[in-house]
Amino acid sequence: MNRFNWQRSGALSAALLMTMSACQPLNIAQARSQPQTKIRGCNAESLLLPAHKDVEALRKLYEQYLGRTPVEIELGLSRAEFAQSLAQLAASLERLPEDSQSLSADDTALLKRLQQDYVTELSQVNQPHNQGNRRFGFSQRPRPTSLPPAVTGAQPAPVNEAAAPSQLSRDSVGRAKSIAPPASIAPPAPEPQFKDKDRLHLPGTFNTEDYKRINENPFFLPQRTPLSTFSIDVDTASYSNVRRFIRQGQLPPKDAVRLEELINYFDYDYAAPKGDQPFSVSTEVATAPWNSQHKLVHIGLKGTELEQEQPSNLVFLIDVSGSMKRPNKLALVKKSLCLLVHQLKPQDRVSLVVYAGQAGVVLPSTPGTQKAKIMQAIDRLEAGGSTAGAAGIKLVYDMAERHFLKNGNNRVILATDGDFNVGQSSDAELERLIEQKRDRGVFLTVLGYGTGNYKDNKMELLANKGNGNYAYIDTLLEAQKVLVNDLRGTLFTIAKDVKIQVEFNPEKVQAYRLIGYENRLLRDQDFNDDRKDAGEIGAGHTITALYEVIPTGVKSDVELPDIDPLKFQKPTANSSSSDLMNLKLRYKPPTGNTSQLISQAIADGNRSIQSASENLKFSAAVAMYGMLLRDSDYKGEATFSQVLDLAEQAKGKDPQGYRTAFMQLVERSQTLHQAQAKTEEPRAKSTP
Helix, strand or coil: CCCCCCCCCCCCCHHHHHHHHHCCCCCCCCCCCCCCCEEECHHHCEEECCCCHHHHHHHHHHHHHHCCCCHHHHHCEEHHHHHHHHHHHHHHHHCCCCCCCCCCHHHHHHHHHHHHHCHHHHHCCCCCCCCCCHHHCCCCCCCCCCCCHHHHCCCCCCCCHHHHHHHEEECCCCCEEEECCCCCCCCCCCCCCCCHHHHCCCCCCCCCCECCCCCCCCCECCCCCCEEEEECCCCCHHHHHHHHHHHCCCCCCHHHCCHHHHHCCCCCCCCCCCCCCCEEEEEEEEEECCEEEEEEEEEEEEECCCCCCCCEEEEEEEECCHHHCCCCCHHHHHHHHHHHHCCCCCCCEEEEEEECCCEEEEEEEEECCCHHHHHHHHHCCCCCCCCEHHHHHHHHHHHHHHCCCCCCEEEEEEEECCCCECCCCCHHHHHHHHHHHHHCCCEEEEEECCCCCCEHHHHHHHHHHCCCCEEECCCHHHHHHHHHHCHHHHHCEEEEEEEEEEEECCCCEEEEEEECCHHHECCHHHHHCCCCCCEEEECCCEEEEEEEEEECCCCCCCCCCCCCCCCCCCCCCCCCCCEEEEEEEEEECCCCCCCEEEEEEEECCCCCHHHCCHHHHHHHHHHHHHHHHHCCCCCCCCCHHHHHHHHHHCCCCCCCCHHHHHHHHHHHHHHHHHHHHHHHHHHHHHCC
């Protein structure tokens, strides 16, 4: 029987409907191999990841009989939210016409099993005064009569943390309630339902997302530009943001595609460091898969694992402004932080600051043993008001310094959609503040959320200035990856200010270009300048960089720079070296100020792409995918089918399912690209 293809309220692009009907449901961050995860979170509810077996089953039923998937299933949900979606499914099935597709025996049994497993939560769905789900119009608990001052507009909590608890009232069972606002300030209205306009911004709709323009790295001639210098990058935000666009049924803006962040989203199997060196260096050369006349140079770094974890002083700074009042924003932030709270060790400490019209302390510094207290503070967060981020940033750094751990990890974690102003301070003053705190040992992690008004350029800049990393959280699965699976590499820095400088042998290299890292380029003299900030490597983290090289004597179809001969400069003496290039790295210990140097030659090679390692093959596949999305001038003969073929060869064991999910993403991108080409073809023919 045919599947129903009912269109949900609000316009969806034809391409998205095509991919929904033609493809299996896309596991956004991880494949089905992701272990089932139930985590006791805020308000004593379990958080169900999108890859949980029950969520997968519910998604299957929605797709099979209603032709759509509610967005809360894509994000990840609590047990109460799951029960609400289950009740909505049952009600929708009851309203289907008699001549429509009926449930199969297996699906009927599946629906009954889900109803039995969630009978407690289902019994509360239609009881507004009992515990339920406010997202769908039911209160999770009796509405508090007071709210944090940063939300209500009341005076902020005093910086003196000792006084903060005295401003909290207690309910009938002794639980702390939010800081009381003036009586004249009413609590905000319940959160609106998640509308399709929040999920998808079609052409012509209101959208203020902002990305920094990327000018793609060109080819350089080694005789004129022998050195290439850049800072490493550990950010991954671009990959999950690109995935969000593809899931919404549209190809991403070119400037949202940063190739190095796509490549470094994945771990690679590099050799472990030896001796006292904080990271290892692996290199490989093979044929470039998108241009058989060119070579691809693969450089991989792997950070050492920590033998003993350091204690952490974490200060969360949460945006609770009005722009965060969406289920894929503050509601997802709260669930994300609950995942992180469960990773806390007894020696860790956590503080929580919010900012909207003003900034305030919601949770003073609290040991990791008091997880319930921390999660209660997270659970109380509500969105509302205007945004002034500078006050919150200043306050959160003050708290981080007040509880500074000399031999620990001191970090501010900012969660926002990036749509904040800096009040009376300029952007430059804010950047200088972050740089000053970075130099004192307090690093910054930025977590981006939401759509529509997302400010990618501002968040990337703040993370770069703060010696930190930047991730985009589009689902609870991505929060699981960033804050649970990759927690050690995310929070524990083992080397800072890591720079790479490559010198190319003109006897072997006609031209070269760095793939990605456009926002991380450095001047050649910056390499030896220890005052110049650069990137960081976390414990166990892998970093990958790729160079495309045109060998000497090859007549390439790529247009190279046309530079007149120099009058005064004499040609350099011929090199007798058979090396392709020389690689140098500089880094500092996490608390050091003087850099150390690593240098090694990279020999030439004639290995084909088919005989290359899985590391090189997969990184090349991801690079090709990014070049196709950007419609790069250097994409050569690359196709989505070629990306899939190469990724399949290099998938390996894939224990977390990330590489499998990547291939699903490529398939959907290919479908969208084909649909876009068909749409543009008649338009091109009609243009004189």
